[in-house]
Amino acid sequence: MDPVAEIALWTGLFVGMHFLLSSAPIRSSLVGLIGAQPFRGIYSLVAIGTFIPMMVAFGHNKHAGAMLWYLRGAPLIRGLTWFLMFAALILLVAGLINPNPGAIGAPSRNRPTGILKVTRHPSFVAFACFGLGHLLMNGWAGDVIFFSGFVVLGILGGIHQDRRKLQELGAPYREFLAATSYFPGAALISRRVEWSHADMPWTAVGVGITVAIVLVTLHPMMFGGSPLG
Numbered sequence: 001m002d003p004v005a006e007i008a009l010w011t012g013l014f015v016g017m018h019f020l021l022s023s024a025p026i027r028s029s030l031v032g033l034i035g036a037q038p039f040r041g042i043y044s045l046v047a048i049g050t051f052i053p054m055m056v057a058f059g060h061n062k063h064a065g066a067m068l069w070y071l072r073g074a075p076l077i078r079g080l081t082w083f084l085m086f087a088a089l090i091l092l093v094a095g096l097i098n099p100n101p102g103a104i105g106a107p108s109r110n111r112p113t114g115i116l117k118v119t120r121h122p123s124f125v126a127f128a129c130f131g132l133g134h135l136l137m138n139g140w141a142g143d144v145i146f147f148s149g150f151v152v153l154g155i156l157g158g159i160h161q162d163r164r165k166l167q168e169l170g171a172p173y174r175e176f177l178a179a180t181s182y183f184p185g186a187a188l189i190s191r192r193v194e195w196s197h198a199d200m201p202w203t204a205v206g207v208g209i210t211v212a213i214v215l216v217t218l219h220p221m222m223f224g225g226s227p228l229g
Helices: 003-022 024-034 036-060 075-097 122-137 141-169 171-179 202-222
Strands: none
Touching: 003 024, 003 036, 003 141, 024 036, 024 141, 036 141, 075 122, 075 202, 122 141, 141 171
16 A cells, blocks of 8 residues: 555544444443443544554655655754643643543543643644654655644544533533633633632643653654754
8 A cells, every 4th residue: 555545544544433432322322332331442442442543554664755845954943842842742642631520531620720721622632743843854745644634633532522511411521621721721811711829730830841852862763854954
Protein backbone atom coordinates (compact mmCIF):
# COMPACT_ATOMS: atom_id res chain seq x y z
CA MET A 1 0.00 0.00 0.00
CA ASP A 2 1.13 3.53 -0.69
CA PRO A 3 2.69 4.96 2.51
CA VAL A 4 0.53 8.09 2.53
CA ALA A 5 -2.60 6.02 1.92
CA GLU A 6 -1.66 3.67 4.76
CA ILE A 7 -1.24 6.59 7.17
CA ALA A 8 -4.54 8.07 5.98
CA LEU A 9 -6.34 4.74 6.42
CA TRP A 10 -5.30 4.18 10.04
CA THR A 11 -5.61 7.84 11.02
CA GLY A 12 -9.12 7.89 9.57
CA LEU A 13 -10.04 4.70 11.43
CA PHE A 14 -8.59 5.95 14.72
CA VAL A 15 -10.44 9.28 14.58
CA GLY A 16 -13.57 7.95 12.92
CA MET A 17 -14.13 5.09 15.35
CA HIS A 18 -14.00 7.53 18.27
CA PHE A 19 -16.92 9.47 16.83
CA LEU A 20 -18.80 6.41 15.59
CA LEU A 21 -18.77 4.49 18.89
CA SER A 22 -19.54 7.58 20.97
CA SER A 23 -22.40 8.74 18.73
CA ALA A 24 -25.74 8.72 20.53
CA PRO A 25 -27.46 5.96 18.46
CA ILE A 26 -24.51 3.54 18.53
CA ARG A 27 -23.52 4.20 22.13
CA SER A 28 -27.03 3.95 23.53
CA SER A 29 -27.71 0.75 21.60
CA LEU A 30 -24.51 -0.93 22.76
CA VAL A 31 -24.88 0.23 26.37
CA GLY A 32 -28.44 -1.07 26.40
CA LEU A 33 -27.30 -4.38 24.96
CA ILE A 34 -24.14 -5.10 26.98
CA GLY A 35 -24.00 -2.47 29.76
CA ALA A 36 -21.91 0.65 30.41
CA GLN A 37 -18.72 -0.98 31.67
CA PRO A 38 -18.41 -3.57 28.87
CA PHE A 39 -19.04 -0.77 26.38
CA ARG A 40 -16.18 1.24 27.84
CA GLY A 41 -13.99 -1.85 27.51
CA ILE A 42 -14.91 -2.27 23.85
CA TYR A 43 -14.39 1.44 23.24
CA SER A 44 -10.91 1.26 24.78
CA LEU A 45 -9.99 -1.86 22.82
CA VAL A 46 -11.06 -0.29 19.53
CA ALA A 47 -9.14 2.88 20.36
CA ILE A 48 -5.98 0.91 21.15
CA GLY A 49 -6.54 -1.39 18.18
CA THR A 50 -6.53 1.56 15.77
CA PHE A 51 -4.01 3.77 17.58
CA ILE A 52 -1.18 1.22 17.54
CA PRO A 53 -1.41 0.46 13.79
CA MET A 54 -1.67 4.21 13.12
CA MET A 55 1.53 4.82 15.08
CA VAL A 56 3.28 1.90 13.37
CA ALA A 57 2.23 3.11 9.92
CA PHE A 58 3.50 6.59 10.63
CA GLY A 59 6.67 5.36 12.32
CA HIS A 60 7.60 3.35 9.25
CA ASN A 61 6.67 6.11 6.80
CA LYS A 62 7.64 9.42 8.37
CA HIS A 63 7.98 12.30 5.90
CA ALA A 64 6.19 10.30 3.20
CA GLY A 65 4.65 12.02 0.21
CA ALA A 66 5.03 15.48 -1.26
CA MET A 67 6.31 18.35 0.86
CA LEU A 68 3.47 20.85 1.20
CA TRP A 69 5.40 23.41 3.27
CA TYR A 70 8.71 23.81 5.10
CA LEU A 71 8.70 26.14 8.11
CA ARG A 72 11.52 24.75 10.20
CA GLY A 73 13.78 27.65 9.32
CA ALA A 74 11.33 30.31 10.52
CA PRO A 75 12.19 31.39 14.10
CA LEU A 76 8.68 32.70 14.86
CA ILE A 77 7.04 29.47 13.71
CA ARG A 78 9.52 27.38 15.68
CA GLY A 79 8.81 29.51 18.75
CA LEU A 80 5.06 29.05 18.24
CA THR A 81 5.62 25.30 18.04
CA TRP A 82 7.48 25.33 21.37
CA PHE A 83 4.64 27.30 22.95
CA LEU A 84 2.00 24.91 21.61
CA MET A 85 3.86 21.85 22.86
CA PHE A 86 4.43 23.25 26.37
CA ALA A 87 0.75 24.26 26.44
CA ALA A 88 -0.30 20.79 25.26
CA LEU A 89 1.61 18.99 28.01
CA ILE A 90 0.44 21.34 30.77
CA LEU A 91 -3.18 21.18 29.60
CA LEU A 92 -3.07 17.39 29.33
CA VAL A 93 -1.79 16.99 32.89
CA ALA A 94 -4.19 19.64 34.20
CA GLY A 95 -7.08 17.86 32.47
CA LEU A 96 -6.18 14.59 34.18
CA ILE A 97 -6.05 16.30 37.58
CA ASN A 98 -9.20 18.39 37.05
CA PRO A 99 -11.26 16.72 34.30
CA ASN A 100 -14.32 17.98 32.48
CA PRO A 101 -17.45 16.80 34.38
CA GLY A 102 -18.54 14.98 31.25
CA ALA A 103 -15.47 12.74 31.28
CA ILE A 104 -15.69 9.13 32.45
CA GLY A 105 -15.38 8.93 36.23
CA ALA A 106 -15.17 12.71 36.68
CA PRO A 107 -17.00 14.34 39.59
CA SER A 108 -20.23 16.17 38.77
CA ARG A 109 -20.07 19.95 39.02
CA ASN A 110 -21.89 22.98 37.63
CA ARG A 111 -19.25 25.64 38.29
CA PRO A 112 -15.73 25.40 36.86
CA THR A 113 -12.53 25.53 38.89
CA GLY A 114 -8.86 25.64 37.97
CA ILE A 115 -7.97 24.84 34.38
CA LEU A 116 -11.66 24.45 33.50
CA LYS A 117 -11.91 28.23 33.75
CA VAL A 118 -9.42 28.44 30.90
CA THR A 119 -11.09 25.76 28.76
CA ARG A 120 -13.72 23.19 29.62
CA HIS A 121 -11.88 20.63 27.50
CA PRO A 122 -8.20 20.81 28.50
CA SER A 123 -7.42 17.33 27.21
CA PHE A 124 -9.03 17.90 23.81
CA VAL A 125 -7.32 21.28 23.47
CA ALA A 126 -4.04 19.54 24.36
CA PHE A 127 -4.53 17.11 21.46
CA ALA A 128 -5.22 20.02 19.10
CA CYS A 129 -2.13 21.93 20.30
CA PHE A 130 0.03 18.81 19.92
CA GLY A 131 -1.22 18.20 16.39
CA LEU A 132 -0.94 21.83 15.29
CA GLY A 133 2.54 22.22 16.74
CA HIS A 134 3.78 19.19 14.82
CA LEU A 135 1.97 20.25 11.65
CA LEU A 136 3.96 23.47 11.60
CA MET A 137 7.23 21.55 11.68
CA ASN A 138 6.24 18.65 9.39
CA GLY A 139 4.84 19.66 6.02
CA TRP A 140 5.10 16.31 4.23
CA ALA A 141 1.76 14.90 3.05
CA GLY A 142 1.84 11.81 5.27
CA ASP A 143 2.82 13.84 8.31
CA VAL A 144 0.09 16.38 7.61
CA ILE A 145 -2.54 13.64 7.52
CA PHE A 146 -1.24 12.00 10.69
CA PHE A 147 -0.99 15.13 12.82
CA SER A 148 -4.22 16.57 11.41
CA GLY A 149 -5.95 13.59 12.99
CA PHE A 150 -5.05 14.93 16.44
CA VAL A 151 -6.29 18.41 15.52
CA VAL A 152 -9.60 17.03 14.26
CA LEU A 153 -10.01 14.83 17.33
CA GLY A 154 -9.13 17.74 19.60
CA ILE A 155 -11.59 20.19 18.06
CA LEU A 156 -14.51 18.01 17.04
CA GLY A 157 -14.11 15.64 19.98
CA GLY A 158 -14.97 18.32 22.51
CA ILE A 159 -17.90 19.60 20.45
CA HIS A 160 -19.20 16.06 20.11
CA GLN A 161 -18.84 15.41 23.85
CA ASP A 162 -20.65 18.65 24.73
CA ARG A 163 -23.65 17.72 22.59
CA ARG A 164 -23.83 14.19 23.97
CA LYS A 165 -23.42 15.22 27.61
CA LEU A 166 -26.01 17.96 27.20
CA GLN A 167 -28.50 15.31 26.16
CA GLU A 168 -27.48 12.95 28.96
CA LEU A 169 -27.06 15.38 31.87
CA GLY A 170 -29.45 18.16 30.89
CA ALA A 171 -29.63 21.36 32.98
CA PRO A 172 -26.51 20.83 35.15
CA TYR A 173 -24.27 20.47 32.10
CA ARG A 174 -26.04 23.35 30.34
CA GLU A 175 -25.13 25.53 33.32
CA PHE A 176 -21.53 24.33 33.09
CA LEU A 177 -21.45 25.15 29.36
CA ALA A 178 -22.79 28.64 30.00
CA ALA A 179 -20.04 29.36 32.52
CA THR A 180 -17.15 28.03 30.45
CA SER A 181 -15.61 28.20 26.99
CA TYR A 182 -14.07 25.70 24.63
CA PHE A 183 -11.64 28.22 23.15
CA PRO A 184 -8.93 28.83 25.77
CA GLY A 185 -9.42 32.04 27.70
CA ALA A 186 -12.72 33.09 26.14
CA ALA A 187 -14.73 32.65 29.35
CA LEU A 188 -12.17 34.68 31.29
CA ILE A 189 -12.11 37.47 28.71
CA SER A 190 -15.91 37.64 28.64
CA ARG A 191 -15.91 37.65 32.48
CA ARG A 192 -18.12 34.60 32.77
CA VAL A 193 -15.58 33.36 35.30
CA GLU A 194 -12.88 35.03 37.36
CA TRP A 195 -9.37 33.68 37.86
CA SER A 196 -7.93 33.41 41.35
CA HIS A 197 -4.57 32.34 42.74
CA ALA A 198 -6.16 29.09 43.92
CA ASP A 199 -7.03 28.23 40.31
CA MET A 200 -3.40 28.16 39.17
CA PRO A 201 -2.55 24.53 38.23
CA TRP A 202 0.96 24.58 39.66
CA THR A 203 1.24 20.79 39.76
CA ALA A 204 0.30 20.53 36.08
CA VAL A 205 2.76 23.27 35.15
CA GLY A 206 5.58 21.54 37.03
CA VAL A 207 4.82 18.09 35.66
CA GLY A 208 4.23 19.43 32.14
CA ILE A 209 7.54 21.28 32.03
CA THR A 210 9.37 18.26 33.43
CA VAL A 211 7.83 15.95 30.83
CA ALA A 212 8.66 18.47 28.10
CA ILE A 213 12.34 18.51 29.11
CA VAL A 214 12.43 14.70 29.14
CA LEU A 215 10.75 14.48 25.73
CA VAL A 216 13.09 17.05 24.18
CA THR A 217 16.07 15.11 25.52
CA LEU A 218 14.81 11.72 24.34
CA HIS A 219 13.10 12.88 21.12
CA PRO A 220 16.02 12.05 18.78
CA MET A 221 16.27 8.53 20.24
CA MET A 222 12.53 7.80 20.47
CA PHE A 223 11.09 9.62 17.45
CA GLY A 224 14.01 10.84 15.36
CA GLY A 225 14.88 14.44 14.70
CA SER A 226 15.67 17.04 17.32
CA PRO A 227 13.20 19.72 18.49
CA LEU A 228 16.26 21.93 19.08
CA GLY A 229 16.87 22.15 15.35
